[in-house]
Amino acid sequence: MEEKPSDAPEHCPGTQSDNAGKASACAGCPNQTICASGAPRGPDPSVELVRARMSGVRSKLFVLSGKGGVGKSTFSNLLARSLASRFPDKNVALLDIDICGPSQPRMMGALNEQYVEENLALMSIGFLLGSSDDAVIWRGPRKNNMIRQFLSEVDWGDSLDFMVLDTPPGTSDEHLSAASYLVSKTPGEDDGARAILVTSPSEVAIADVRREATFCKRVGLKVVGVVENMAAFVCPHCKVTSEIFPRDRGGGEKLSEEMELPFLGSVPLDPVLARACDEGQDVLSTMADSPTLAAISAIVDREFGIFKINSDYLT
Structure with a gap:
């Protein structure tokens, strides 16, 4: 063999x-x-160089979903903002590794700036393009090199407590590259790398998330839990919530039970907040009463949340 x-x-x-x-x-x-x-x-010597560079980052949070269109980028955006707001004495980074579809510079309202807030930094290939309409037509090796540079050559400041990685759909180039650099192969070593699986309630999305969970198992990436995004629609006028996706098999909560993973929570779809994110607004200031933000804050503050990275419940 x-x-x-x-x-x-x-x-x-x-x-x-x-x-x-x-x-x-x-x-x-x-x-x-x-x-x-x-x-x-x-062994690739660059792997150890990157791991040494990232060794001081307490928690590296991969936001993953095998399915496109479930709101990973919006969730990553709001998670990073919530982290920076909830822990003002901690340094947070949002790394956009969706090489072919970078969206975070616009969503963060930082098209020309790497730093969004004093304790919130952003890096994306979107900063390196001549125009927002430019297409990135790269094969795997160039994507790998770009991610390696993001992790090892970007000036992230003196210390980073949290790094949120916004990933593209699937289980391919970007995922393999980031995992190879951030997930330790040494038995018993806690590398601080964790995955949050994002799904919508639809069965199609849930099937893809199951594959993403298999990917995490194959590469040794520990899973924090499952977030059900777009769990309900919040009417922008009357604020009544309605389910817009079928729940034939129980949605994200049922999925988490099947995979024996913590269910982190359901996040409703607020179209007004989604529009504000598209415009790059600091939604924590302009839309503090949004039920979407309330749901994400509850995930951040939960008793066994994503910050207790040494908790026994982590798989």
């Missing part, structure tokens, strides 16, 4: 194969360059 690195994709041909680094499955693998070079196989 061919030797396969622990962070290799599912269909890795093996490091000793003639197709090592050249097969279609190799695209996005952090080991692709050295495998394709034919050089003696060994």
Whole structure:
């Protein structure tokens, strides 16, 4: 059987194969360059460099969902803002690793600025494009290099307590790269890396989140729990909430029970807040009474929340 690195994709041909680094499955693998070079196989030295650079970050929070359109970027945005507001003495970073669809600069109202608040920093490839209409047409290796630079070369300040990673849909290039740099392979070592799985109540989204949970298990990324986003629609006029997605099988709460993961909470869809996020408003100031913000604040403040990273309940 061919030797396969622990962070290799599912269909890795093996490091000793003639197709090592050249097969279609190799695209996005952090080991692709050295495998394709034919050089003696060994650990990628950049992995340890990045891990050393990130070792001072207490909590790295991957916001994941195999399904697009479930509101990961909005949730990441509001989570980072809530963290910075809830813990004003802590430093928070939001890293947008959706290389082909960067949205955080606009949502944070920081199209030309890396720092959103005194204790809230943002990095995205959106800052590096000549125009917001430019398309990023990259294969896996370039995405991997970009994420490595984000983690190792960006000036995040003297110390970071929390880093929220806004990810694209799926379980591919960006996910593999970030996990290879941030998830330790040393048994018993707490690397501070955790995943929050975001779903909508629809069965299609829940099926994709199950796959995302499998990805986390494969790469050794511990899961904090499940958030059900868009759990209900808040009427912008009368403020009455209504369910807009079918709950044939119980939604996010039922999913968390099936996977034996904590259910972190349900977050309603507030169209007024969504519009404010699109405009880059500081919604914690302008829309403090939004039920969406109240739900996210409850997740942040829950007794066994995402900040007790050494809690025994973490899987």
